[in-house]
Each structure stands twice: as structure tokens, then as C-alpha cells.
Amino acid sequence: MSGAHRPTAASLDDLTDLPRPLRQAVADEFAFSSIIGSHTLEADGGLTAKAVHELGDGQRIESVLMRYPGRNAGSGRTTVCISSQAGCAVACPFCATGQAGFGRQLTAGEIVDQVLHWHRAPWLALGADWRPGGGRSHYNIVFMGMGEPLNNADRVFAAVRLLNDPARLGIGARHITVSTSGVVPGIDRMIDELPQVNLAISLHAATDELRDELVPINRKWPIAEVVAAGQRFAARTRRRVSLEYVLIDGVNDAADQAMGLAELAGGWLSHVNLIPLNPTPGSRWSGTSAAGVRAFAATIERAGVPVTVRDTRGREIEAACGQLHAQLAGRPIPAALPLVTA
Ligand code: SAH
Ligand code: SF4
Secondary structure: OOEOOOOOOOOHHHOOOOOHHHHHHHHHHOOOEOEEEEEEEEEHHHOEEEEEEEEOOOOEEEEEEEEEOOOOOOOOEEEEEOOOEEEOOOOOOOOHHHHHOEEEEOOHHHHHHHHHHOOOOOOOOOOOOOEOOEOHHHEEEEEOOOOOHHHOHHHHHHHHHHHHOOOOOOOOHHHEEEEEOOOHHHHHHHHHHOOOOEEEEEOOOOOHHHHHHHOHHHHOOOHHHHHHHHHHHHHHHOOOEEEEEEEEOOOOOOHHHHHHHHHHHOOOOEEEEEEEOOOOOOOOOOEOOHHHHHHHHHHHHHOOOOEEEOOOOOHHHOOOOOHHHHHHOOOOHHHHOOOEOO
16 A cells, blocks of 8 residues: 545544554554655745655656635636656756666556645645535546656556546546547547546647657658547547647747648647647757747647647646756755755
């Protein structure tokens, strides 16, 4: 057992409905959480919080809590972004996780324990709209932290089922999104095994030549195959697929590239989500300007394809994929920074 899936309990001692000798016996045999410590930073006035979690073998992973207050009480949204692997083997050059390389697969318990981290005080206690037991429609989990979830599909799927379980967190599959760099067999498994879970595909380029460089897994499953898999998902599940596109200044943000993207996205149940690059220290690239993002979005819109621009939360705490981890690499968390116990 790698986690006590009681949403708000912070330790076995909180499970006061269990007799003390039983709690002690459980504590002797099992770890309460697979996360042994977490270092947490806040940004956006406390609306964004990011944690680097240390696991039993010293591997570190990241998760992020993002809160979007609503106009009225109960109308806000909360999104928790979690990791599926320690590191990532896909090696996208603009991504801090990709630059750091692959560590190991996460277990289903390690994936679920990231979500549970944010269910403990003070995080979800700080005025979030979502409370265990109510208002769940505003609560979302996204696999957009470290790692390629469909390169760890068995454990990611097991974690999704644990998150769905009404006896645990009871988070509906429709509130969970798996983001993939384009692992085609994994997308087909999602169609068969998790058809209610949302699919996001990280496209980032409209030609194979450029995508081979930006998302190297493209050499195995090129754009046509990835888009065809997205179309199969949409046709079988009748659910809209999100095509993610990181905008990198002077690399993939020209008008003809916007038109190429609109062509790939048009005519089926998809929508384009633009993300200005959050620059990483290991890369020479920078994000497209706000005006450039608007122009790119307008081209897509004129082609009749639904398009959104993702807000960039938590820039000052290195909230993009793998960035805080990279900043802390090689530094012992407890010595350099206060360790907040999970
Ligand atoms: N491996 C999966 C999921 C994790 S990455 C995938 O690639 O889809 C989640 C998203 O963050 C992906 O769309 C990825 O391309 C994007 N991302 C990675 N590094 C980024 C950066 N520096 N700035 C903006 N987005 C980034
Ligand atoms: Fe891996 Fe996704 Fe980063 Fe690419 S963007 S290296 S697939 S985590």
C-alpha cells in the first residue's frame, strides 16, 4: 500500500476512527504516503502552488495546484497537474523534463499521492471551491507534469481508476486529462480502456521536419499517424481532442505554420490550445510575443477551428513541466530549502 486514500488525512494519526493499536500496526508495516517530503512554492497570490516531491528512493517529481476563483461562491475552478514519470525519455528540447532525461516509471500510488498532497491542509483548505464530497464539477486533474503518461500506461490507467473510485476521491473520468506527445498505441488503449478520459495531443509543429526536432517521438509516430489516432479517439468517444501547440518565437509561430495547424485540426472534433513557451535555462528559445500569439490564434480562428490560449500560471516559480526540479537538481532539498512534510 503506498497511500492512505482518505482525502484529507495528513497522517495515519488522523484516521481516528481506527483503534490506536491498529493504527500503530499499520504504521509499522506501511508507508502513509509514497511521498516522503515536499517542497512547496506559491505564486499568483497563492492561487498557484507548486511542489517538488521527494520519493522513497530519492527521485523527485513535481505537481502543481492552480485555482481559478469564480465570480460567485462555488463557481471557481481548481486544476491539479501531476507527473506520470520521474523525468521523460521523449527529450523534447524546449522542455526542462526532457532536458533532464528519464529517471523511472512512477507507481500508481505515487501518481495518486500527488493528488492527495493537495487535498491536505492548507492547500484545498484555502478557499478552494472544491471540497471532498461536493462541487466536483469544478475540479480537474491533468497529466501535464513530468513524464509521458502513455509510456507508463498501465500505471497511469491504474491511477485513473483509483482516482475514479467513489470510495476514494471519486473524481469523474471526464474531469481527468491525459496529455501525450503522440504515443499512438497508447491513444488506442485509451479508446478501449478509458474512453471517458480527455485526450490532449502535444503537436507543436505542423510539418514532420520540424516536429522531428521539437517532439522527437515524431520519428516513430509522425504527424499523420498521431492525427489519425486523435480522429479515431474523437470518432469513437464523441469527445473533443485538444491539440496543444507551444509557441516558440521564430521557430513554429509563422502564419503558414498557423495555416498548416488549422488544416490538421479542421474537419473533426478537435480544438487548438496555444501555450506561449515558458523558456527553460537549457534552451536558447523564447516564447512568442503576446501580439504574435494573438495573430497566430486569429489565423486559426479564421479557418473555423476552435482555439484557446492557455494562461501561463506560476512563471516565477518555474511552474512549467520539470523546471523547478531542474533548478533544484543536485541540491539537497532539506539543506537548501525548508522541507514541508507531505
Ligand atoms: N509528456 C506529455 C505530458 C507532459 S508535458 C506531453 O508532452 O504532452 C505537458 C505539456 O507541457 C506538453 O504540451 C508540453 O509540450 C508542455 N511544455 C513542456 N515544456 C514547456 C515549456 N517550457 N513551456 C510551455 N509548455 C511546455
Ligand atoms: Fe516528455 Fe512531454 Fe517534456 Fe516532451 S514535453 S520531454 S514528452 S514531458
